[in-house]
Amino acid sequence: MSSQKVTKCICHDQSFETIKEYAREKNLSTIDGLQKHDFCSNGCQLCSPYVEALLETGQTEFLPGEPFGK
Ligand code: FES
Numbered sequence: 001m002s003s004q005k006v007t008k009c010i011c012h013d014q015s016f017e018t019i020k021e022y023a024r025e026k027n028l029s030t031i032d033g034l035q036k037h038d039f040c041s042n043g044c045q046l047c048s049p050y051v052e053a054l055l056e057t058g059q060t061e062f063l064p065g066e067p068f069g070k
Contacts, residue, residue: 006062012044016060
C-alpha cells in the first residue's frame, strides 16, 4: 500500500493532470476559481490541499498527506 499515490479529485472524478490542464486553459490560479467552475474540490474537499499544492508547484502526484508536511 505504500506505493499508493493521491492523483485525483474523487468527488468529481478529475485527475490532477486534467485539473492542471483546465486551470491553465481557463487561466485559474486559485482553488476558488476551480470550485466556482464546479470542476473539482467542492465536494468533500479532501483533495483541496493537494489541488492547492498542484496550483502552486505543478505537481500532480502526491504521497498521502504530503501537502500537510510542507
Ligand atoms: S475529493 Fe475533491 S472534493 Fe472530494
